[in-house]
Amino acid sequence: GEDVEQSLFLSVREGDSSVINCTYTDSSSTYLYWYKQEPGAGLQLLTYIFSNMDMKQDQRLTVLLNKKDKHLSLRIADTQTGDSAIYFCAESRVTGGGNKLTFGTGTQLKVEL
Amino acid sequence: SQTIHQWPATLVQPVGSPLSLECTVEGTSNPNLYWYRQAAGRGLQLLFYSVGIGQISSEVPQNLSASRPQDRQFILSSKKLLLSDSGFYLCAWSHADTQYFGPGTRLTVL
Numbered sequence: 001g002e003d004v005e006q007s008l009f010l011s012v013r014e015g016d017s018s019v020i021n022c023t024y025t026d027s028s029s030t031y032l033y034w035y036k037q038e039p040g041a042g043l044q045l046l047t048y049i050f051s052n053m054d055m056k057q058d059q060r061l062t063v064l065l066n067k068k069d070k071h072l073s074l075r076i077a078d079t080q081t082g083d084s085a086i087y088f089c090a091e092s093r094v095t096g097g098g099n100k101l102t103f104g105t106g107t108q109l110k111v112e113l
Numbered sequence: 114s115q116t117i118h119q120w121p122a123t124l125v126q127p128v129g130s131p132l133s134l135e136c137t138v139e140g141t142s143n144p145n146l147y148w149y150r151q152a153a154g155r156g157l158q159l160l161f162y163s164v165g166i167g168q169i170s171s172e173v174p175q176n177l178s179a180s181r182p183q184d185r186q187f188i189l190s191s192k193k194l195l196l197s198d199s200g201f202y203l204c205a206w207s208h209a210d211t212q213y214f215g216p217g218t219r220l221t222v223l
Contacts, residue, residue, distance in 0.1 A: 042214040
């Protein structure tokens with residue numbers, strides 16, 4: 001089955017690191033994604049990781065994937081107020097209808113001064 | 114570069130009225146196209162996807178329909194809106210493994 005879970009809220013202080021966690025159930029996922037959604041806006045792709053990788057780093061973002069435990073995390077270093085948003089993880093399956101994504105419920109990150 | 118547009122940005126409609134939301138993609142050809150709805154509770158639900166002109170797959174039974182009259186145009190429609198159709202509608206496109214989202218349409222049904 002397909003189920004992606006995230007905690008609903010995370011609050012951090014500006015300058016600290018944020019870690020947003022996600023668990024998924026579909027072991028056949030090919031890619032896993034992190035999207036960012038600011039209020040009233042669409043989803044912005046932040047980064048993604050192929051399922052045979054353990055880690056991917058892109059500037060302030062670090063993605064860790066534990067495929068055995070089906071656990072994905074997004075670490076944001078030196079969190080800024082502009083990072084306040086909802087963060088969605090998503091897993092993908094390639095089907096006859098293209099690449100279908102299953103999204104988590106999103107984690108609302110609040111950055112405090 | 115590729116861009117995706119959605120129109121309108123916001124819409125307020127009475128119950129029972131028709132609906133037409135438009136999504137267009139520029140800078141690419143033969144994309145896969147998707148319609149999602151995001152309810153107030155935040156999760157995204159896939160409504161429809163299309164792999165080509167005239168090819169529509171529905172994920173969940175509902176009061177809505179979709180059409181793809183042109184390669185880069187995807188339309189979400191309803192003949193009679195329900196209160197439960199309120200939400201934030203997102204269109205997305207993909208070529209291979211990654212989906213890119215439009216800015217969304219906020220629909221309020223009163």
